[in-house]
Amino acid sequence: MDKESKILSRGAKCIRCKKQAEVPLPSHHANFCFSCFEFFFRNQVSRGLKKMGVNPHAPLMIAVSGGKDSLALWKVLEDLGYRTRGIHLDLGLGKFSRSSLEAIEGFARDRGLKWSSYSLQQEFGYTLTEIDSILKSKTCALCGRIKRGLLNRLTIREGYRILVTGHHLDDEAGRLLGNLVGNRQEYVRTQTPFLPSPHPRVPARLKPLYRVDVSEIRAYNRITGIRPVQDGCPLSKGATSHYFKAAMDLLEKKMPGTKRNFLFSYLRKNKRNTSDDTFGSCLSCAEPAYGSLCALCSLKNRIREKSGQAGRLLPTG
């Protein structure tokens, strides 16, 4: 008997088929048997995609890390009939990166799915371990920025127009709370599960798991036999996002449904279906950029400066 079953009262019934319930979902005031839970999970993702107006025939590039979220996402999109391809960025984090690759390899091989892997060291010139040891702070935030920039480029390079990521309800509610607490209005304004393409060389971005939480993803993986990487990222300690997620967990525990209400009420009032970003071209690499340098070239300059390397990227002033 697993953890979820233990906290179900004896004789609890699945609200859909009335058989023995196995998965409790307090935030939905519901219990499900395994097969109805799988139906529920797929339905949540499918509802999210419909709300975003995603063309069911559009090919989707899926950012896969090998973790529980991205593998669940890949499976559910395949089951919903989408044409998918996985894309992985090997961050160069030693054993963790090797285990992540193995998890993706096993998952894709068992299901006959196609995917590509790129190395951060080859695409950017440094591994994440090197970046962490040079800059020594806010590695998670930098990692997010690097992944966003590189995966956008690689998606376009592979001929895809939509990049899909495994961000879920906990990520999005925690992020919204963090941005509100820090009064980062520009990020609050752009928080949406669907960001349309703002430039011919920047893909649209989708977060189809925004309606399901971590416990639901774990239950889905267990029921469907998904085996994500078990190790944790060695650089995850100290990320401030953990504190905001923990605060939301506390509220959720006392008042089930809080995360959903918090995020969904915000999304209802802040429907953002166009992008007002204005792009030029990076003067160093010619990729789309907001300013004179793209985020990746700016970061490379910081790394070079900090490590005393010569050869700052243009422009200098």
Ligand code: SF4
């Ligand atoms: S935990 Fe932080 S450093 Fe590690 S992969 Fe995630 S964002 Fe990157």
Ligand SMILES: [Zn+2]
């Ligand atoms: Zn059922």
Ligand SMILES: [Zn+2]
């Ligand atoms: Zn650039």
